Amino acid sequence: MDKDNVSSNAEKTSADKSSDDFEGNHAGDSHKDYKGNSDTSSSSKPPTPPPPYNQVNENDFEERATLLQKEKIPDDVLAPSTLNCNFDSFVEIEQSEKDLMQHGESYSKGIDEDSKKVERQRLIYKVSQRPPFYLLLFFGLQQCLVVLPSSVKVTMLVSEVMCARDEEEFKVQLMSMSLLMSGICTFLQNSIGFRLPVYQGPIAMYILPLLAVLDLPQYACPDRGSFYNRTMGNSTVGDYGEENITYFQAVVVPKFLKMSGALILAGFLHMLVGLTGTVGFVLRFIGPITVIPTILLIGINVFTVVYRFCSTHWGVSLLTTSIAILLSMYLDRYNLPIPLWSRDKGFHIFRYPLHQVFSVLIAGGVGWAISAILTKVGVFSDDPKSPEFYARTDSRTAVIGKTPWLVFPYPGMHGTPGFDVSVFAAFITATITSIIDSIADYYAVARVARVPSPPVHAMNRGILTEGFMSMMAGLWGASHATTTFGGNIGIIALTKVASRNVFQLLGVMLVILALLGKATSVLVTIPYPVVGGLQVVGFGFFIGLVFGNLQYIDMNSTRNLAIIGISILWGLIIPYWSKLKGDEVFNTGNPDADNLLRMLTRNPNFAGFLIAVILDNTVPGTLKERGMTVWQAADQEDEEQSNNLEEGREVYDIPALSKFLRKYRITSYIPFLPTYSPKNSKKSN
Incomplete structure (x- = not known):
């Protein structure tokens, strides 16, 4: 027992x-x-x-x-x-x-x-599915409201680089051209470009390197008071070539034309990468270890611009930032109860994280409302020379009345584009980083949309479209290129709506908004502390995303950690040395060469990029250790990944064009066409 x-x-x-x-x-x-x-x-x-x-x-x-x-x-x-x-x-x-x-x-x-089997939910609308028109309109409007703050921030940043802080009518033109280029590029990218749902928006990556250019004496913004004393008060011509010339004509327009010309050439080279199919070649040498210090060092100079906006009133800036962080991060696990009524269900509660999706928009609206109240009660100074003047909601409202209802931006509005080697060098560094960033977003949206990894021809076509529209942006005068935005990819993951028709409609909406001059002029009048608060969140998130590339590399490798650390350190030392030496740091006898070398050595992200790409490609290390296998595995799909798909590679094709191209064998050798076959290209070589 x-x-x-x-x-x-x-x-x-x-x-x-x-x-x-x-x-x-x-x-x-x-x-x-x-x-x-x-x-x-x-x-x-x-x-x-x-x-x-x-x-x-x-x-x-x-x-x-x-x-x-x-x-x-x-x-x-x-x-x-x-x-x-x-x-x-x-x-x-x-x-x-x-x-x-x-x-x-x-x-x-x-x-x-x-x-x-229930680990992931199915998409509500797949890439090739078209939602009903009323839902399509709602989804497109949602994406449009999300992208507007980024356009405002970049426009304000461009105006700072061009010394156009007080040129409100010029800012309206910049905003209009920015929205126009973003809308056209988004529509083309979703129709004949990459063909997955992506938003092509203004990229601050092209503007931030120019902050290093402002350290050069010839690019610094002259004080308006001293400028008018030289040119008007004393009736002298000075250094500007004409008597009684305005600050806008003498300072802003030349910078604008130089940036436009440099962007045209940088965009052409960007387009050439996709046109010739050299994306794979670039990925052989540039990987996560190169990208991390390069993008991280881009943000080194951004704090100076953010400070200029926030310092107009710290209270409003901190409030705007706090609201955005509260809604997007602290309350990210909660769903907002929304009362709805339908014929089938009657009155019912619909739960949706609306506060998270529109966190930046809500924060900006609250900050704007608080600024209006403080302006009304007389808290802000009404002296135009006081920093608080830019926190007032009525300081620039006159531009709304001056702006026509319809605006039609066109190339050459302010003259023939010029060129500057120093600006072009800054744009080239941003172009390389933009290409790598876009490729990473291509993989991300493919995973979110449950489609196979992007084939080579789709990535080539996407880079080609980006480069072409960057070149057009320089020609039109937007002064910045466009790139894919990761934030909109996150909204796709949240809403489970991956239809490309939504983003095609988004492109049309942005074009219409760009032509409405009154609407863009209202966006330009946003108080500066509100813009500063939004920039803290936006650029902070941008810098934080850099560390996401660490997941691809071996963090236990001393080699990788040493290369990243050394690259960042040299990216800080070289600009400091160049600024310390001043204009005497280089004296080749050629002023243009001296300016180019000074600009390159004072650009932190270029210095970090150069050190990182040299060390990463010369210090021994395996592809897996360096994280290169993720970047180079474009056409490889394992069995586990294929089980997660809801559509096949046909989503990358252009239906009307592909049927015609398959009749001709030569099209399989053209790297950006849907019929391109890398195997045929290798055989021909």
Whole structure:
């Protein structure tokens, strides 16, 4: 009897232990993380990608969903007809996915095959699907409202570089041209370019390097008072060539024309990379280790410009920043209850993270409203020479009345584009970084849209479109290039709407907005402390994204850490040495060569890029260790990735053009056409 009891107790103990192990591996990895209480400190390794998504039928999907929700989901929620309206379960499971991904490797080991089937939700609208018109309009408007703050920030930054802080009418033209180029490029990129849902917007990466140019005496912004004393008060011609010439004509327009000409040439070289199919060649030498210090050092000089905006009133700036951080980060796990009424359901509550999607827009609106109140009660100074004057909401409202209802930007509005070697050198560095950044976004949007990794011809065509529109931006006078925006990719992941038609409509909306002069003039009158607060969030997020590239490299490698650290350090030392020496740092006898060398040595991101690319390609290291395998695996698709797809490579084709091109074999050798075959090109070589 005792033996039987001992045996029975042993079996029971073993079963309990097995049950505990099961609960520790399964419940601890799924249910615990689902509640947001996972312990991420157990592993020092970066989180691994989630396991593949397996296609299942709707009935099977409904049964397995109970594993995460612990209750049966009503049939009407999962029915295709109501899939667009019922987001409660979608957001709940999506949140569980976010927490599970943070747990790392234990997720893929501990979760069973049944849970994998509901690990990711299907897209509501795939890339090639067209939503109903009323939903299409809503989705397009949502994306449009999200991208407007970035256009405002870049326009303000461009005006600072051009010494055009007080030229309000010129800012309206810059804003209009910026929106016009962004809209056209977005439409072309989604129609005949990369063909996945991406937004092409103004890129501060082209403007930030120019802050180093402002350190050169000939590019510094002269004081307006001293300028008028020389040219008008004393009735002397001075250094500007004409008597009684305005500050705008003498200072702003020459800078504008030099930037336009340099951008045209930089855009042409950008386009040439996609036209000749040299994207793969560039990726052989430039990888994450090069990108990290380069982009990080771009932000070194940005604090000076952000300070100029925030210093007009620190209270409003801090309030704007705090609201944006609160809505986008502290409340990112909450869904806003929105009351709705429909004929089928009547009055009901619809939960959606609206506060997170429009966090920047809401923060800007609140900051603007607070500035209006403080202006009305007389808190801000009305002296134009006081910094607080730019915090007033009525300091620049006159430009709204002066701006016509319709604005038609055209090339050569202010003269023939010029050229400057120093500016061109700054743009070239930004061009290389922009290409790498766009390629990384191409991979990201492919994962979010559940389509295969982008083929070579699609990436070449995307880079070609970007370069062509950058060249057009220089010709029109936008003074900045365009690139893909990661923020809009995040919205796709959040809303599960990956239709390219949404972004085509977004492009049309931006073009219409660019032509409405009154609308763009209102955006220009945003108080400076509000712009500064938004720039803190935007540029802070931009700099933080740089560290995302660390996931591709081996962080345990002393080689990688040393190259990144040395590149950043030299990127700071070389500009400091050049500024310390002043104009005497170079004396070749050629003023243009001296300016070029001074500009390059005072540009932190160029110095960091040069050191990083040399060390990364000369110090021994494997491709996997350097993170190059991720950048170079464009056409490789493993079995696990293919299980997560909802559409095939046909999404990258141009239907009307592809049928015609397949008739001619020569098109398989042209790197940007949909019929391009890298294998044929290798055979011909």
